[in-house]
Amino acid sequence: MSSDFFQELKDRGLIFQTTDEEALEKQLNEESIKLYVGFDPTADSLHIGHLLPILMLRRFQQKGHVPIALVGGGTGMIGDPSFKDQERQLNTLSIVQEWSQSIKNQLSRFIDFEDEKAPAVLANNYDWLGSISLIDFLRDVGKNFTINYMMSKESVKRRIESGISYTEFAYQLLQAYDFLKLYENYGCLLQLGGSDQWGNITSGIELLRREKEVQGFGLTMPLITKADGTKFGKTEGNAVWLDPEKTTPYEFYQFWINTDDRDVIKFLKYFTFLTLPEIAEIERQFNEAPEKRLAQKALAKEVTTLVHGEEKYLQAIHISEALFSGEIKTLTAEEISQGFKGVPTYHVTADDSMQLLDVLVTAKIATSRRQAREDLQNGAIYLNGERVQTVEYILTDGDKLSGQYSVIRRGKKKYFLLTFV
Template sequence: MTNLDQSLLDNLEYRGLIYQSTNRDGLLEKLNKEPVVLYCGFDPTADSLHIGHLLPILILRHFQQAGHKPIALVGGGTGMIGDPSGRSTERSLNTSDTVALWTERLKDQLSRFLDFEGTDNPAKLVSNYDWLGQLDLITFLRDIGKNFTVNYMLAKDSVDSRLANGISFTEFSYMILQSYDFYKLLTDHGCSLQIGGSDQWGNITAGLDLIGKMGGGEAYGMTLPLVTKSDGKKFGKSESGAVWLDRNKTSVYAFYQFWINTDDNDVIKFLKYFTFLGRERIAELEQELAERPEQRAAQRELAREVTKLVHGEDAVVSAEKITQALFSGDVTQLSEAELVEALQDMPTTVVQGDEEKLLLDLLIETKAAPSKRQAREDIEKGAVYLNGQREQALDFVLTREHRLHGKYAVIRRGKKNYFLVKFE
């Protein structure tokens, strides 16, 4: 496996995916010698993972494709405590039932990215509630907690950054629980490598220290870079909020649009981070970006690859179909589900009853025009479209025949201002 694993770390470094690591030479030697078991933890702080979780998930996938054995740990136990890393305030505590429900949903999402059925190196899903839930207080304090000094914990960034605003003993103890996770996975599953975001460095190294003190054996840690955008805005947020991996929370179209709107300054970095495209293809896209940036070929490839990875090939087809329909203004070829998805973040007006409607009145009712005078002017100038067709008659009446799928009408004012009318 020597060539494979040398190329694995080289590939991760080429992609900029290794931020910190402990004993790189020792890790490389171990990777060359045998398949390595590694893990990353995901706390169920919501009912879905978001794109901020994609990077560590894809690292696990890179390792699995190279013949190693990933463990995806869902924090059914630590999720009830709250990780202080990267936060300035305490997390709100969730009920055990809520955490259990979210844990199951995260397990389902993780199974999309990792192969849990393979015969050679199948991935594993575990919940740390299985061992943390069985710990009694005396054992926790006497056998585990005694290995940590308060001074040592205060020196960690995840704790030190919280001292000004205060940190509860609950969150203060999170580092000990995560360290014990690493110890348990090493002793029970032979897991010798933990990966995580750069904000997890303190927790990861604390785990290595605990393993050393409890005689657990050889272990390593590696962190990934914090994903940043060139404009300084937080990665993973769209205009409507977080970008989730659950299509019911972030539609496939909105997910695709998030990636296709990537800035030119970020797109090559994100192609390296979030896709499995080879170096030659990425170099071609980088050259295309330099020579013909207006074509946005790199952004389109990024959007296709990540959408396919998260939601499947059918989702890419649907997202591109919606994108083309909105670009051309012709929404008549969209299915009902695609139409609703395309316009779900756009103003929607519900019209009760079955009567016919004057387009002029609908422009006022949907707030597409601020006044009748402006509505008349827009219609006469050809700035108003109904279901993709320009309408310039002031007396145009929208009947049942004009409704898409029997209950929708799409008004467009200008090039990009869409308004959805739903008849009930």
Template sequence: MHILDDLAFRGLVHQATDLEGLREQLNKGTVKLYAGFDPTAESLHIGHLLPVLTLRRFQQAGHVPFALVGGATGMIGDPTGRSEERPYNTHEMVEQWTNSIRGQLSRFLDFDHPERAARVFNNFDWFRSINVIEFLRDTGIRFTVNYMLAKETVQSRLPLGISFSEMSYMLLQAYDFRFLHERHGCSLQIGGSDQWGNITAGLELISRKDGGDAFGLTMPLIMKSDGTKFGKTAGGAIWLDPDKTSPFRFHQFWLQTDDADVIRFIKYFTFLSKEEIERLEQAVRTAPERREAQTMLAREVTLLVHGEEALSGAIQVS
């Protein structure tokens, strides 16, 4: 199955700038793509799994994934979805978190593949050598204030106030995309649907400065069927780091998935085939009390994140 058809089957295409153009590009050969992860804690959490696993799907389909860790942008903070400004973190703290996240990503992406090895970039590596005048002349001049104000990210914060630093976040992310496009041939950025404004800002910068093909694709933000936010529990976030969320608790989280959500989550978070997913969907309809789909979801995601030994331990304790 074509990668775009697989993503569509799994409900992982929310917005795209030019799907037919992207399909044509993917059919021509290897495409380099990236997703960004700002280090706002020492571990990724399950909310990050969707873009990470989508990078993995593209790599398995023959393409080259880049993971961009925001060592620079993480010190400012993305205003998307925030009602107030994030607390600023120190450079030392962000650097420590960046290294930790880089290690976690190696569990999901193949960094040793002879032809399509994944790569991790840290945007602090290029932003630390750029001065303010250079950035304003080369990047800031490409965007009008009207363009920035029209973005939903900014619009939602205007009544409460948004700092110049946060408002400039989209320019920094746009520069990231343009940098990876120009220096490393990266032509696709993926992210959650809340990143659409930032992604299109990058496409705008590439179009105005370089031209050439570049694309954006977003995945849906995940909500549970009862309207509550995915990944949040009474005990806090579900982390990928086993020291922050034990494999047992991690396994239990997926095992407790509601019938109304389980097939959607299997599509999002596992690599089960279309045929197996359809079989599990039938099982949910005909024998929901067996919770076969929940058992499979918990098994597959725990195995993927924590490995066979941790999965066995979590099952034994259950």
């Protein structure tokens, strides 16, 4: 075991709270430990809010520890009240099971389930929560916790005034039971989670102590905040997903390349496997010439490659450069669909006029034929990156990129996508 692993986690700012830090550090530095993180399937994909705990599992595995990724097929049907202002919507068993499978597939990209020394474990708490009877649960788990103890948890206190159902109130018991079962099944002694999970984690440690007379450990990571006060993990109000169908690799890359100068070094420590000396050198160069955005480029490269692979990272670079230079014609159909996702789109049919002037009006790029004519004559219209000023211009097959798209730009920044059907 590496004697400086725990200190490195501290130096990266990845440790917010621990239970019995001295004993945990000794355990981590002297022997392999089994640890887990839970992921409730509340959607069909994980998002970058999950990335820090996923990468923590990977960090532990790289140091010879055994990570257990617990998919919450059971708890996902209840909903964790931690730091939530209102009750979650309950989902059906079939939906939760479908989402659980998607999450399993995603997790396998980050942690190694075939590792020779410390193969990761994939577990699903529906395996034990789905079959336990209410009477057994109340007798074996509920008897270990007083109402006063449960009420003292921050996740519960925050919701008492606005209201919390018994269903969500009992969530901490389910998570505590997970820790107990993972200890029984795998010898798991450490639970990781976000700082909002502290109450649930300590409940699990308490249950282990009472039922098995063993010392479990808890470690929480900091809540990620952005310097500008906006919520981390959102771009233009939408979540940044790990699924490339929900957030394209180009959008994903753009999220990281646009990181605030005040956050970028912290994020390099959190989200990349660059060494601390490497990050210190990037920081030195970044401070000397922040306008070159070296730190943002390093961050975007590392995280995009980690999540989507080098090919998709290079593709995101190509899209970015093509959009910046106006070399739209160099883009493939897939790159166009990524780079122009979300821009106004018009489907050109065989019944539509192919005169560019008419298309500008029917696609609502211009408000009238007069406006369209003026835009063309004034040089405000670009077709696939090239200025068009001919009022009588006719769209031909040569204007269809990959045989299916044309990109129109009006002015400096307003893009429109034509698709041909």
